[in-house]
Amino acid sequence: MAMTITEKILARSAGKKVVRPGENLWLNVDTLMTHDVCGPPTIQIWKKEFGEKAKIWDKNKVVIFPDHYIFTADVHANRNVSILREFAKEYDLPNYFDVGTDRYKGVCHVALAEEGFNLPGTVLFGTDSHTCTSGAFGMFSTGVGNTDAAFILGTGKIWEKVPESMKFVFNGQMPEYLTAKDLILHILGDITTDGATYRAMEFDGSTIFSLSVDERMTLTNMAIEAGGMNGIIAADKVIIDYVKCRTKENFQLYYSDPDAKYHSIREYDTEKLVPVVAKPHSPDNRDAVRNVQGTKLTKCYIGSCTGGKLTDFEAAAKILIGQQVKVPTFIVPATTLVAKELEEVTYQGISIKEILEKAGCEIAQPSCAACLGGPADTVGRSVDYDVVISTTNRNFPGRMGSKKAGVYLASPLTVAASAVKGVITDPREFLR
Amino acid sequence: MEKIIKGKAFVLGDNIDTDQIIPAEHLVYSLSDPEESRKYGQYALSGTPLPEAGLPDGGVPFIKEGQNQTEYKIIIGGSNFGCGSSREHAPFALQKAGAEAVVAESYARIFYRNSVDGGFIIPLESMQKLNDKISTGDELEINLSTNNLTNKTTGKTYGLNALGDVLPIINAGGLFEYARTSGMLK
Incomplete structure (x- = not known):
């Protein structure tokens, strides 16, 4: 019986040969x-x-x-x-x-x-x-x-x-002005915040397997924003090498059968996609950055499990190098390792950390921080009628602190471009 | 399980997320300390923007200032109720506030599991959209034997989906009780 990767893993875990949604x-x-x-x-x-x-x-x-x-x-x-x-x-x-x-x-x-x-x-x-x-x-x-x-x-x-599986196929080369955040926000706009409830979201296609480990995690991270039970990408050499560097544990590889049954399959031509945001107050409230260009901001935020990884800050640094931010901009590395890498990894010969600091960003210590508001003294927490653009994953009312604030979700490229201008800005203004 | 649940309706919109049910800043309180855990009742649904709380008119707080018990036992939601985080504090807060059931068109998976497995509140699915047919304050009666909801204020009756696979867990009072009665746990 043909099965998806999710079905095969669940069958193994339950001690069964075959499972069905x-x-x-x-x-x-x-x-x-x-x-x-x-x-x-x-x-x-x-x-x-x-x-x-x-x-x-x-x-x-x-x-x-x-x-x-x-x-x-x-x-x-x-x-x-x-x-x-x-x-x-x-x-x-x-x-x-x-x-x-x-x-x-x-x-x-x-x-x-x-x-x-x-x-x-x-x-x-x-x-x-x-x-x-x-x-x-x-x-x-x-x-x-x-x-x-x-x-x-x-x-x-x-x-x-056992969930039904939905397949999302992205083919084509990733343009320089897009990140995985744009891909998942595109999906969310298409299927809404309950479009995958109780289902598996499986990502496939040449674009997906060209992404770094960090970027793949940005995609699977936000499966829950569509209500998904799980997000999944089959392991390839990139993943296998990453895992083998970090553990001696054995593991087993599973792949969806070519004739496995899906609830639905959606295909995207990655090269035709544009930078997007999710407008307040829902992650599925997608719009092209160009349609909200000029929206005045009071805070910018780059951090969290979905938007505070090394590649997120590398992307931001590409735009922030030699620039000055116009609004308070918070940098929250997800982990202590990411924080260390910001000091070690360079762009045009300058460390990412130095680029961000010189641009006027405030770099905080690694934690979840203001992604979910948190206690009153949390760094970057939204207050009153703040208008925030953020690389985090949720913008429901009050998510980043204040119920009155409005949060736009976007890629680190879009957040960086917006930080420089003080208003929501398409990253293509900086990247050619 | 009680077969009949009676009480006043508190009506909300679609996509009520867990930050609206219990804002993240309050998740620091103990859920096991009887005194401290009352705070979850006090702050239940405090994250819902006031104009969207207590529909159709809005502006109705679920919990009155300085109190920790609600006068509304039945929450009427729309689609995707309980989306967002995995915090079990959400159905716990609704229970602490005195709510007994939620009736919504659909639920986010984790909120639904938490409601059932923790034995906090009964998450019922309506067969049709109800948050535009019921008003906050209406007197409701839910019959779990016939899977009906009757609005005593308007006299109208609506169908609910049967609880199905999770009924034995709800009847037992939660996952641990279910596992003990079914012999999985001693």
């Missing part, structure tokens, strides 16, 4: 990831439900990254990190990456990749909707809540319904 399965989970917002309640549910004898099913498979509310004076937020720290200590967890130590990483989805936890063919659940990011590694990954995570923590198992 709509079927409910009990899966054997390979990795469980949690963080400071959902980890503490997950631990509390696990302790309550399993009682005194609560056991972790496999502590090598539990990965905990404090990343959401890190650099804040908020006592409750800091208490949550303390709960994680004590839990990791009590159970001697090998994969806890504590704040204030040289083990601190930052944003979980990017750190999972960097630390070699993303393994093709495996099943990863995380207490975060953007857990779908890991699908860029040819694996099944999806978000769940605290109760489901507590169940996995104690049993290593969870139920899931």
Whole structure:
């Protein structure tokens, strides 16, 4: 029976030869990831439900990254990190990456990749909707809540319904003025925020396999913005080499059968696409940058799991080199590794960090920061009637702080061009 | 599970995301401490822009100033209710506020799972769009045996989709209770 890559991975995880969309399965989970917002309640549910004898099913498979509310004076937020720290200590967890130590990483989805936890063919659940990011590694990954995570923590198992798959094919060379963010915002505009609910989003085509690992993660990251259960890209040599540099774990490669059944297939000619934004207040509110050109801004923001990776800052640096930003512009590297790379990687002989600093950007410490608003003292948080352009993934009302603010989502190229002009600007004004 | 749920309607629009249900800044509070967790009731639906809260007129806060309990037991949404983040704090907040059910045309997957697996509130699917037919404050009655919703204020009855695969989990009161009753957990 022909199956998609998602169906094959779920079948393997459930110990079955064949699975079909709509079927409910009990899966054997390979990795469980949690963080400071959902980890503490997950631990509390696990302790309550399993009682005194609560056991972790496999502590090598539990990965905990404090990343959401890190650099804040908020006592409750800091208490949550303390709960994680004590839990990791009590159970001697090998994969806890504590704040204030040289083990601190930052944003979980990017750190999972960097630390070699993303393994093709495996099943990863995380207490975060953007857990779908890991699908860029040819694996099944999806978000769940605290109760489901507590169940996995104690049993290593969870139920899931096999999703139908939607295929998105991008062919052609990626123009210099586009990034993966433009591709996913194009899809969102086409299928809307519930266009993939309970479905897998599989990305394919020559453009996709020409993208860097970072850029592939930008695509799969935002599968959830269309309601997708998971986003997935089959692993190729780029992914295999990346993984092998980071772990000695074995992994298995899966590919969709040519005659596998899809809910739908959409094809895009990448060379014909234009830079786009998602206007307030929804990620599917797509428009061409040129149609909103000139919109006055009060803040620019480059950061998050989807928009704070090395390639995002490299893209911004291409435009910001030798320029000055006209509005406060915040740079939030997703992880400590990305922050280090900003110092090491150069463009035209100058480090990315220096380019960004000289342009007048404020560089913050790695964390989720203002992508999701956070405590009142969070760097870059929107206030009052702010008009923000951001490389993050959501612009629902209040997402970046203020309910009254308006957030435009865009590629790092578009955000950088807009930062220089102080108004929304098409990056093609800077790139020829 | 109670077969009948009665209460006043609180009507919202489409795409109510988890930041509108419980803004991220409030996720720092304990969900297990009985006193502290009341804050989730206090801030439930506080992220919804006021003009869009309590339709059709809007401007109706779900929770009155300084309180943590709502007078509305049944939330009527449109499509894609609960989209956005994975925070289980969202259905938890609605439960803490005193809501018992949401009726919407469709749900985002994680919110739906969290509502069911955590045993917080019952997520019901309406067969048609209802947030333009029901007004905030209308007296509703949901019958879970016949899968109907009756608007006592207007006298009209609407069909709901059967709960299907998740009914045993809802009947048990959540995933852990279901796993224990089915013998998966001791």
